[in-house]
Amino acid sequence: MFSWISDPSGSDELRLVLVLGLLSMVVTVGLLLQVLALRARSRRRQAVQARVVARWRPLLLRAAAGDEEQPPALPRREREPLLLLWNQMQDGLRGSAHEGLNRFAAALGLPALARRAALRGGGSRRVLGLHTLGHVRDPADWDILAALLPQPRSFVSLAAARALLQIDARRAAPLVLDEFLARTDWPVPRLGTLLREAGADAIGLALSDRLLDQPPAQQVRLLPLARVTEAPGRGSVIEGVLARATDTGVLAVSLQQVHGPASLRRVRELCTHADWHVRSFAALALGRLGGAPERAQLIAMLADREWWVRYRAAQALLGLPGVDELAARALAAGLTDRYARDMLRQVLAEREYAQ
Amino acid sequence: MSAAAQGVIDAAQWLFLLYFAGLNLVYVALNLSAIRSIGRDSPERAIAALPDYTAGLEPPISIVVPAYNEEQTIVASVRSMLQLDYPVFEIVVVNDGSKDGTLSVLQREFEMRLFPEAYRVALPVKTVNAVYRSTRHPNLRVVDKANGGRSDAMNAGINAARHPLFCAVDADSILQRDSLRRLVRPFMQDRRVVACGGTVRIANGCRVSQGFLESVGMPSSWLARIQIMEYLRAFLYGRLGWSPINALLIISGAFGLFRRQTVIDCGGYSTATIGEDMDLTMRLHLHEVAAGRDYRIVFVADPVCWTEAPETLAVLRSQRVRWQRGLLECLWTHRRLAFKRGCGAAGWLAYPVFVVFEALAPVIEVLGYLFMIGGFALGWVSPAAFAAFALLAVGLGLMLSASALLMEEMTFRLYPRTAHLLALAAAGVVENIGYRQLHTWWRLVGSWKWLLKRPQVWGDMTRKAPSR
Numbered sequence: 001m002f003s004w005i006s007d008p009s010g011s012d013e014l015r016l017v018l019v020l021g022l023l024s025m026v027v028t029v030g031l032l033l034q035v036l037a038l039r040a041r042s043r044r045r046q047a048v049q050a051r052v053v054a055r056w057r058p059l060l061l062r063a064a065a066g067d068e069e070q071p072p073a074l075p076r077r078e079r080e081p082l083l084l085l086w087n088q089m090q091d092g093l094r095g096s097a098h099e100g101l102n103r104f105a106a107a108l109g110l111p112a113l114a115r116r117a118a119l120r121g122g123g124s125r126r127v128l129g130l131h132t133l134g135h136v137r138d139p140a141d142w143d144i145l146a147a148l149l150p151q152p153r154s155f156v157s158l159a160a161a162r163a164l165l166q167i168d169a170r171r172a173a174p175l176v177l178d179e180f181l182a183r184t185d186w187p188v189p190r191l192g193t194l195l196r197e198a199g200a201d202a203i204g205l206a207l208s209d210r211l212l213d214q215p216p217a218q219q220v221r222l223l224p225l226a227r228v229t230e231a232p233g234r235g236s237v238i239e240g241v242l243a244r245a246t247d248t249g250v251l252a253v254s255l256q257q258v259h260g261p262a263s264l265r266r267v268r269e270l271c272t273h274a275d276w277h278v279r280s281f282a283a284l285a286l287g288r289l290g291g292a293p294e295r296a297q298l299i300a301m302l303a304d305r306e307w308w309v310r311y312r313a314a315q316a317l318l319g320l321p322g323v324d325e326l327a328a329r330a331l332a333a334g335l336t337d338r339y340a341r342d343m344l345r346q347v348l349a350e351r352e353y354a355q
Numbered sequence: 356m357s358a359a360a361q362g363v364i365d366a367a368q369w370l371f372l373l374y375f376a377g378l379n380l381v382y383v384a385l386n387l388s389a390i391r392s393i394g395r396d397s398p399e400r401a402i403a404a405l406p407d408y409t410a411g412l413e414p415p416i417s418i419v420v421p422a423y424n425e426e427q428t429i430v431a432s433v434r435s436m437l438q439l440d441y442p443v444f445e446i447v448v449v450n451d452g453s454k455d456g457t458l459s460v461l462q463r464e465f466e467m468r469l470f471p472e473a474y475r476v477a478l479p480v481k482t483v484n485a486v487y488r489s490t491r492h493p494n495l496r497v498v499d500k501a502n503g504g505r506s507d508a509m510n511a512g513i514n515a516a517r518h519p520l521f522c523a524v525d526a527d528s529i530l531q532r533d534s535l536r537r538l539v540r541p542f543m544q545d546r547r548v549v550a551c552g553g554t555v556r557i558a559n560g561c562r563v564s565q566g567f568l569e570s571v572g573m574p575s576s577w578l579a580r581i582q583i584m585e586y587l588r589a590f591l592y593g594r595l596g597w598s599p600i601n602a603l604l605i606i607s608g609a610f611g612l613f614r615r616q617t618v619i620d621c622g623g624y625s626t627a628t629i630g631e632d633m634d635l636t637m638r639l640h641l642h643e644v645a646a647g648r649d650y651r652i653v654f655v656a657d658p659v660c661w662t663e664a665p666e667t668l669a670v671l672r673s674q675r676v677r678w679q680r681g682l683l684e685c686l687w688t689h690r691r692l693a694f695k696r697g698c699g700a701a702g703w704l705a706y707p708v709f710v711v712f713e714a715l716a717p718v719i720e721v722l723g724y725l726f727m728i729g730g731f732a733l734g735w736v737s738p739a740a741f742a743a744f745a746l747l748a749v750g751l752g753l754m755l756s757a758s759a760l761l762m763e764e765m766t767f768r769l770y771p772r773t774a775h776l777l778a779l780a781a782a783g784v785v786e787n788i789g790y791r792q793l794h795t796w797w798r799l800v801g802s803w804k805w806l807l808k809r810p811q812v813w814g815d816m817t818r819k820a821p822s823r
Contacts, residue, residue: 014739017743018743020747020750021743021749022746023750024747025746025750027757028750028753028754028756032757032760035764042768154544187543189412311473346471346472353470353488
């Protein structure tokens with residue numbers, strides 16, 4: 001079967017091995033040439049980028065300052081680097097400077113370029129286009145952006161969401177939140193930042209509406225958004241969620257945010273919850289909302305079987321009004337439970353180090 | 356030649372050919388998977404110049420640094436970690452019963468004082484003598500404990516960790532200033548992620564100052580250059596290839612980020628193996644599958660951690676023998692991962708591939724070399740066939756190295772000079788002539804030692820000064 005290995009004269013098998021060997025060498029050389037070509041292309045791009053920065057940055061700065069001079073012609077290969085530079089400046093500027101840059105962009109035809117990129121570009125060009133449309137804030141772009149919101153690629157859909165929120169946050173909030181609930185790939189912190197940028201007033205109502213009538217799995221996703229955005233009226237909504245919730249995830253997340261004394265009774269109940277995550281957040285909430293009457297409950301929680309509950313209870317206890325260092329040391333000395341005493345001493349030491 | 360001898364030769368040839376074809380098919384498949392993954396992430400990299408919308412919202416992280424006899428390097432390492440660009444983090448150094456002045460230099464340099472910590476024993480560890488806390492850096496603590504090995508030290512650090520994510524870091528690792536930000540992204544994007552590894556690169560030849568990498572360079576040692584190519588292949592398409600299908604079987608102990616509670620729930624690091632990082636990754640798979648959870652163990656290709664590679668054959672040999680032993684130990688210990696229901700690609704693809712093409716590779720390869728050389732000497736293998744096979748083996752090896760170099764150029768482009776690329780390409784050639792065969796032999800020795808259950812001698816890594 002393999003006699004060709006010992007007597008290879010004229011065998012097809014040996015020829016095949018040879019051809020494969022030579023082919024692998026040729027592919028290797030091809031790959032290495034591609035490496036060098038990529039390096040050369042990268043150098044060229046860097047040179048164009050440097051040229052664009054040197055030429056256009058002073059003009060953009062003048063436009064941002066309100067100077068309305070007519071911009072020079074924009075060579076084709078400088079379009080994309082300029083769009084990136086323009087966006088970087090937009091992101092770093094405040095107030096009326098945006099308008100100046102928008103006028104400059106309009107004079108150069110950048111919004112039309114951005115529209116084309118948003119609709120037909122590859123991944124990064126598309127995001128750059130969407131980013132630009134967000135800064136331009138032209139309501140005429142609404143339909144283009146809304147159509148891109150359900151894009152499967154999360155970075156494209158998030159860029160569309162940001163642009164919509166920039167154009168009209170109040171109108172965009174329900175759309176964006178419904179899209180968030182319909183998909184699982186949008187990172188909560190990223191959306192939270194976009195909503196915060198848009199302004200708490202604009203998204204508060206849409207968020208509250210959705211928080212109350214969603215299943216627990218969705219409430220767990222929405223609750224952090226309420227915290228990040230600091231939406232007005234969220235306090236009463238969170239109290240409502242906490243009052244009705246039974247899911248441990250929802251309880252834990254809402255306990256972290258509850259601030260009103262109306263929830264105190266519910267928080268006290270949750271201090272004996274079976275799940276230790278809930279107990280530890282309840283201890284913290286108790287320290288935040290309660291006063292002297294909560295002292296006994298927190299002291300009892302110092303003996304909890306879970307380290308984190310003891311730790312949070314000790315932190316909460318030291319935050320209560322009237323519990324100063326002296327009182328806490330006396331309390332620690334009088335504790336019979338070794339774990340409770342050690343924990344209180346640790347948290348006392350932490351406080352001392354922090355001062 | 357008798358008919359029986361011819362039969363043996365035929366069978367051996369079939370075995371080697373099939374193995375060779377399978378091995379290269381696997382590599383090509385991993386390569387394609389990695390390229391797809393790079394392609395998917397490239398738009399994100401391209402728009403990295405735009406603002407990061409999640410800055411400041413990252414979850415807090417506990418960095419756990421096991422230290423044994425690290426008197427020379429620990430201060431620079433901790434200093435660099437204290438300067439990491441991350442919103443909230445703490446550093447827990449675990450002095451694992453060092454015989455040198457590791458603890459005293461830490462106490463002196465960072466003004467560590469005894470701290471009355473209610474030490475939490477979530478994972479059993481050797482006796483903890485004391486916990487110290489820095490009066491200058493509130494986020495720095497040192498756990499001083501009896502010697503118990505790296506795993507025991509890691510477990511002690513996990514016990515002391517306060518944050519929901521912990522990052523395992525070797526005491527001599529050189530981290531990028533933004534390494535934690537890059538590594539935490541998968542956790543922020545996907546709640547199912549329980550562990551995330553990052554790319555480890557070779558620091559030899561680079562300029563390091565105050566524990567940070569200032570500029571990337573090329574080492575003068577060919578041994579180090581060859582290891583750069585090895586690491587490029589291992590991380591750029593080895594790990595990046597497995598990650599998209601949730602089939603990573605190892606997250607490097609030098610730098611990895613984990614959900615603390617998940618690691619505690621699956622028993623922490625095992626003290627019974629020398630491949631503790633692979634062991635933990637495999638146990639995480641088994642634990643999450645048993646718990647019926649939809650989980651992800653992922654890898655980010657961003658170069659986040661740099662480590663010094665051995666520049667002497669003796670130290671490199673010791674390292675590779677140890678790695679092979681660790682690999683075999685882990686694969687044997689967690690053999691129930693193989694074809695386990697619910698384990699997905701980790702159990703049905705990665706595990707068998709690791710057994711056939713990693714664990715058994717040294718045996719098959721050495722036999723292959725002996726067969727070809729012996730057959731050639733005895734006249735069973737013709738010079739033409741010998742040359743053709745040598746050409747194919749070297750050619751495929753070179754092609755895979757060139758492919759890794761191309762991926763590096765497509766993504767991070769860390770080596771600034773064209774001369775660096777050419778030096779690495781040359782290292783890829785040199786590697787195939789001599790080094791690869793020597794490496795295979797070391798791995799065979801490691802396999803043999805594992806079979807004999809000989810106690811592992813770690814060997815000393817000759818380190819240079821921390822600031823070069």
